[in-house]
Amino acid sequence: MKSNYVIKCMLFIFIFLLIVGLFSPFIAEYLNNAMGTDISINSFDSNYLLTVISAASALAGVFFVIYGWYTIRELPNTIEKTINEKLDKEIKKYNERIDILLEASQKMNTVYNIKDVDQKINLLNDIIELCPDMYNARITLGYTYWYEKKNYESAEQCFESELMSNPNNINAMCDLVALYDEMDESRNSIKYAKQALDIDKNIKNYLLNDSRLKEDLKQKIEELN
Known part of the structure; x- marks a missing residue:
């Protein structure tokens, strides 16, 4: 869950900065008109586009390194959590199986003391349904x-x-x-x-x-x- 949150944050920042870079010429034009500044950015200039792409790639590389470091740091906890979850699930299944076997065994002991044939048959069918083996x-x-x-x-x-x-x-x-x-x-x-x-x-x-x-x-x- 934490790693997914980190990925979403990095993607959001990366996309935000990329959008700002691509739309900065329009932002500059708006500032020139609104505040009388003289900022000149040509969005069609190949050098500018290359700069934006390079900066975005560099940011992506930085984010990748950060994510790799974070993942490695969290890896032992992630492994331990996964193992514990699987172990808890297996222990739960084992305990449920033991409970079923105990219940079936108790019913089998009862069978041998039942005199009524139909009642015995019904109980045996219940045992087989509860624990087929x-x-x-x-x-x-x-x-x-x-x-x-x-x-x-x-x-x-x-x-x-x-x-x-x-x-x-x-x-x-x-x-x-x-x-x-x-x-x-x-x-x-x-x-x-x-x-x-x-x-x-x-x-x-x-x-x-x-x-x-x-x-x-x-x-x-x-x-x-």
């Missing part, structure tokens, strides 16, 4: 739809949504394996079993010991590389 929120919502509401489609959407946000979430993949097995969609079960195995070969043992899976599906998983 809240750990286990979508998975818990999927379980609620699956085990307590028998709403397989909504459970599927929850697990798929979790994978969109966290593509390497093996737990969500294994849940989809079990969900599709319960829905008698073994092709989709095998699809997500393969995806999980691509990330971690050891997950096969977990799937083979998953009590939710039917034996014929376990046999197919056993054959996967």
